[in-house]
Amino acid sequence: MPSTLYILNGPNLNLLGTREPEIYGTTTLAEIEAACVEKARGHGLSVTFRQTNHEGTLVDWLHEAHVAGAKAVIINAAAYTHTSVALLDAGKAITPPVIEVHLSDPETREDFRHLSYIGMAAVACIKGKGLGSYIEAIDAAAAL
Ligand code: DQA
Secondary structure: OOOEEEEEEOOOHHHOOOOOHHHHOOOOHHHHHHHHHHHHHHOOOEEEEEEOOOHHHHHHHHHHHHHOOOOEEEEEOHHHHHOOHHHHHHHHHOOOOEEEEEOOOHHHOOHHHOOOOHHHHEEEEEEOOOHHHHHHHHHHHHHO
16 A cells, blocks of 8 residues: 655745745744644655645656655645646646645635636645645545
8 A cells, every 4th residue: 555645835835934924824834744744644654745836846746756656645736726737737647646735725815816727636625724734634645
């Protein structure tokens, strides 16, 4: 059984902690990573946790998760959620199930955040719960 979760983070999420705290809170990405590793360990799963500001790198990492036989990919594609057909195509091309996560709830924000391309390739979307979105996504991935 595959036992690794890929948890991928897109642009500007490296700035969590100070980035628009009224929307995203003050939890840093390093704190999210630590909580994810801990939560996954409880399910007997390991975590490959990454962040990039580059769209193509996210595509490469989705391919890598496929080749590595990951159990699932949890992805916060950040702004690329709303723009990237390349991420949608990558999500459809790979075998590991994709779970979309967001700290905020894009549906309740500007209209341009209502469309999610990666969501069209995802088995679930967990949003609006801050760090809790990632934690719930790990529970969902473990249950797959
Ligand atoms: C986000 C929501 C996106 O609309 C936004 O572009 C982000 C973060 C979230 O986690 O709430 O960068 O994905």
